[in-house]
């Protein structure tokens with residue numbers, strides 16, 4: 685097995701009441717674990733195709749690989765960009781946000797609106813582009829519409845499994861509460877990487 689499910693740095697009930705324990709446990713131990721299992725399977729099948737030279741199924745396998753690998757990476761980032769502790773962003777991140785979005789308030793509005801409007805299943809992301817600029821992007825599923833060569837600073841999961849037990853159709857309310865658990869120290873570190 686090449687990839688393994690990363691452990692959370694906090695307990696399943698640590699993000700209550702913003703993200704409930706049942707959702708967090710299912711999300712991590714079932715959904716994320718599923719992406720890891722299928723990612724390993726896809727790699728195994730691709731390896732088999734290389735050994736036998738039998739590449740007829742390679743198109744489907746690459747699709748599986750992209751979907752489950754991206755799902756695995758984004759969930760790993762999502763767990764780490766949340767924290768039960770109150771955290772503070774660095775001066776650099778705060779300056780960058782003000783420079784790009786004019787104010788934190790405008791950043792927050794744009795992030796929440798973009799993320800709430802993701803069609804069906806996907807993610808709202810704050811990224812740093814290869815040129816070092818901040819941008820808010822949304823992606824559908826785990827990979828469609830992605831901005832290549834950018835670094836994810838904040839990932840907010842808006843697949844229904846991330847919020848439906850507690851928030852049902854109220855995705856904007858979940859995103860509002862996600863802002864209460866953002867790990868700004870981790871986000872600041874990612875900016876400086």
Ligand code: MN3
Nearest residue numbers: 715841843846
């Ligand atoms: Mn998810």
